[in-house]
Amino acid sequence: MSLALEDQTAVVTGGSSGIGRAISVAFAAEGADVVVADLQEESRDPDEHRTTAAVVAEETDQSARFVKCDVSDPDQTRAAVEAAEAFGGVTCMVNNAGIFHGEEFTEVTEDQFQTLIDVNLKGTFFGAQAAASAMIDGDGGTIINLSSVAGLRGSAGYATYCASKGGVRLLTYSLAAELGPQGVRVNAIHPGIIDTAMTTEDVPIIGTDAGDEYMQAVPSRRWGDPGDVADAAVYLASDAGDYVNGESLTVDGGMTNTT
Numbered sequence: 461m462s463l464a465l466e467d468q469t470a471v472v473t474g475g476s477s478g479i480g481r482a483i484s485v486a487f488a489a490e491g492a493d494v495v496v497a498d499l500q501e502e503s504r505d506p507d508e509h510r511t512t513a514a515v516v517a518e519e520t521d522q523s524a525r526f527v528k529c530d531v532s533d534p535d536q537t538r539a540a541v542e543a544a545e546a547f548g549g550v551t552c553m554v555n556n557a558g559i560f561h562g563e564e565f566t567e568v569t570e571d572q573f574q575t576l577i578d579v580n581l582k583g584t585f586f587g588a589q590a591a592a593s594a595m596i597d598g599d600g601g602t603i604i605n606l607s608s609v610a611g612l613r614g615s616a617g618y619a620t621y622c623a624s625k626g627g628v629r630l631l632t633y634s635l636a637a638e639l640g641p642q643g644v645r646v647n648a649i650h651p652g653i654i655d656t657a658m659t660t661e662d663v664p665i666i667g668t669d670a671g672d673e674y675m676q677a678v679p680s681r682r683w684g685d686p687g688d689v690a691d692a693a694v695y696l697a698s699d700a701g702d703y704v705n706g707e708s709l710t711v712d713g714g715m716t717n718t719t
């Protein structure tokens with residue numbers, strides 16, 4: 461089984477922080493060059509002062525390049541994919557950029573709904589489209605979409621987020637059907653609670669009393685690390701995952717299937 465990603469070029473949206481950063485570094489460690497496409501180059505983690513490109517340069521033999529990109533604008537995502545040409549062209553697209561917040565369903569405004577859908581669902585849709593066009597013109601490739609356990613099950617207080625991530629799941633399956641015959645595999649990863657700024661700041665779960673209680677529903681009895689998700693992404697991008705297509709890979713410490 462080979463997890464090597466030599467000769468691959470990945471584009472990772474939201475690659476400056478959290479899960480996207482871990483995926484970028486893990487991919488580089490396996491031999492891929494990486495385009496980090498994000499709103500800003502700095503990490504959201506206040507303890508991490510290096511950029512993702514700097515970590516890749518210091519800890520791996522590969523190269524990473526930052527491209528400023530708002531995934532809600534398809535032109536910017538297309539430009540990020542084009543930037544991969546400098547490394548030989550995209551072979552793996554990771555649609556990871558996302559935003560998360562709670563809400564009261566009856567209070568959600570059209571603008572609030574649209575903002576979240578524009579990043580999580582539209583961003584993934586057009587990120588996949590830009591990459592698929594390049595991959596079909598090239599030698600094929602893989603697309604990995606970051607959904608969530610919230611894309612598998614509904615959750616009170618998170619209707620827009622669940623709708624966006626459920627959309628990402630079925631988008632993934634549809635693209636697997638459409639692009640598989642053209643040499644492009646498309647899969648989704650569904651993380652549970654992963655320790656990033658999203659779950660410590662945006663929606664504080666980790667480090668709260670409610671979070672401690674919630675963890676009792678996680679059979680592994682720990683929160684996920686961004687590296688746990690990165691390992692799953694490496695597998696899906698590599699030859700080891702060559703016959704895995706149109707799949708949802710849940711990385712949640714066992715939570716979803718046991719509660």
Ligand code: NAP
Pocket residue numbers: 473474475476477478479480497498499500502503504529530531532556557558559560579606607608609650651652653654655656657658659
């Ligand atoms: P994170 O730490 O907040 O990192 C997300 C990154 O995406 C940030 O660097 C952020 O940029 C960037 N981003 C936000 N909006 C963007 C946009 N419009 N265009 C380009 N980049 C944008 O979050 P994370 O926890 O790593 O989450 C990564 C993905 O995993 C998301 O899709 C999330 O929904 C999914 N996920 C996370 C968890 C979890 O528990 N953490 C669970 C399930 C699914 P800024 O730094 O500039 O804001």
